[in-house]
Amino acid sequence: MSDSIKKDENDVALAAEYALRLLDDEDQSILRARVLTDPDFARLVAQWQESFGGMAHAVAPVTPLPATKPALEKRLFGQTPRRTLWNFAGLWQAVSVASIAVAAFLAFTLINLAEPEPGALYVTELASENDALRVLAVYNDATKELQLSRTSGGPSSGRSLELWGIVDGENPVSIGLLPDAANGKLVLPVNLEEALDGLVLAVSDEPAGGSPNGQPTGAVLAVAEIFRI
Amino acid sequence: MARTPNDIEYLISQISLGDREAFSQLYDATSAKLLGVCLRVLNERANAEEAMQDTFIKVWKNADRYSINGLSPMTWLITIARNTAIDRLRAQKPVSDINDYSDSLASKLPSPESNVAHSSDMKRVSECLEELGDDRGAAIQGAYLDGQSYAELSELYKVPLNTMRTWLRRGLLSLRECMDR
Numbered sequence: 198m199s200d201s202i203k204k205d206e207n208d209v210a211l212a213a214e215y216a217l218r219l220l221d222d223e224d225q226s227i228l229r230a231r232v233l234t235d236p237d238f239a240r241l242v243a244q245w246q247e248s249f250g251g252m253a254h255a256v257a258p259v260t261p262l263p264a265t266k267p268a269l270e271k272r273l274f275g276q277t278p279r280r281t282l283w284n285f286a287g288l289w290q291a292v293s294v295a296s297i298a299v300a301a302f303l304a305f306t307l308i309n310l311a312e313p314e315p316g317a318l319y320v321t322e323l324a325s326e327n328d329a330l331r332v333l334a335v336y337n338d339a340t341k342e343l344q345l346s347r348t349s350g351g352p353s354s355g356r357s358l359e360l361w362g363i364v365d366g367e368n369p370v371s372i373g374l375l376p377d378a379a380n381g382k383l384v385l386p387v388n389l390e391e392a393l394d395g396l397v398l399a400v401s402d403e404p405a406g407g408s409p410n411g412q413p414t415g416a417v418l419a420v421a422e423i424f425r426i
Numbered sequence: 427m428a429r430t431p432n433d434i435e436y437l438i439s440q441i442s443l444g445d446r447e448a449f450s451q452l453y454d455a456t457s458a459k460l461l462g463v464c465l466r467v468l469n470e471r472a473n474a475e476e477a478m479q480d481t482f483i484k485v486w487k488n489a490d491r492y493s494i495n496g497l498s499p500m501t502w503l504i505t506i507a508r509n510t511a512i513d514r515l516r517a518q519k520p521v522s523d524i525n526d527y528s529d530s531l532a533s534k535l536p537s538p539e540s541n542v543a544h545s546s547d548m549k550r551v552s553e554c555l556e557e558l559g560d561d562r563g564a565a566i567q568g569a570y571l572d573g574q575s576y577a578e579l580s581e582l583y584k585v586p587l588n589t590m591r592t593w594l595r596r597g598l599l600s601l602r603e604c605m606d607r
Contacts, residue, residue: 213598217569218512219576243496248605249570250501251551256466258458269479273486
């Protein structure tokens with residue numbers, strides 16, 4: 198390096214001026230052309246950029262506003278790349294037989310306590326990836342009620358958890374907010390009632406009071422297909 | 427948050443494959459620093475946030491060209507952020523281009539050592555700026571961190587532009603000499 202400084206101090210200084218953007222537009226674009234055509238000059242510029250970059254060490258980091266990242270991802274990817282319901286298709290298919298069995302057992306326990314003569318039962322367990330949220334859902338055909346039993350987790354502060362029913366190929370339909378209490382009941386909308394076989398349930402994180410637009414807007418925490426037992 | 431240059435480099439290489447999760451991680455690891463750099467140039471929060479977003483968009487679109495540009499990963503990111511902020515500051519048609527720091531010409535840069543050099547450069551550059559004396563050191567720092575041009579510096583220091591240029595060039599050559607020692 199010291200050789201090339203002796204050889205051409207002018208280039209070394211020019212490369213620094215270019216890297217710093219000290220010159221006017223015209224000179225700056227002349228040098229830019231040179232960066233693109235003259236490897237030695239490009240090397241000098243890169244060396245300066247590396248040296249000057251050390252100055253940024255002294256610049257205090259400033260945490261961006263929380264809204265900036267989703268805005269950026271929306272600009273780049275068209276939509277906030279939250280997990281969509283369909284990304285979870287693989288997840289719920291992978292739900293183990295064991296957990297279905299447990300859900301079924303719990304369902305009988307629940308139903309036996311509540312209903313002396315249950316109709317057809319449909320059951321599933323909705324569990325988030327890390328099991329932070331677990332909800333047992335049991336639908337009783339006789340009472341048309343969906344019994345929900347939250348065994349783990351709940352909405353974060355100022356948020357609500359919303360339950361959705363998804364018929365294959367159609368948009369999610371809101372069933373309602375998960376009850377605040379660990380155990381509660383919701384009524385299935387009629388169109389879901391008629392599509393119980395293969396019905397998928399999902400829980401999403403929503404603003405307090407639920408999704409403002411009738412479709413999931415927040416992260417989908419758990420998805421599972423409901424099974425007749 | 428603490429990431430080594432190797433981590434950052436790995437994330438950039440994943441981003442070049444279209445890995446959104448890596449992009450998200452790179453953002454989490456570096457956005458505060460890059461926003462700091464943009465804010466230093468622009469002095470206005472909303473504008474700086476925009477410049478930082480533009481920076482990450484350039485990163486997403488040009489990550490595949492990182493490996494050939496001869497810069498250490500943080501320098502690459504900081505250089506893009508600074509130039510993007512200066513474009514905004516000067517509110518003109520962008521003069522800087524991603525080519526400036528990622529063109530394949532630079533692939534000829536012999537820089538296995540430049541990646542290693544970065545952390546020592548950090549200390550070295552401030553030592554050398556100190557050695558230059560207050561005025562020159564401050565002027566170079568102003569040019570880099572605040573994005574001041576010769577025209578602005580000559581106004582600030584109340585000297586003719588050419589005088590400013592001669593004076594600062596001498597400082598830059600001394601800085602290079604010190605950095606290379």
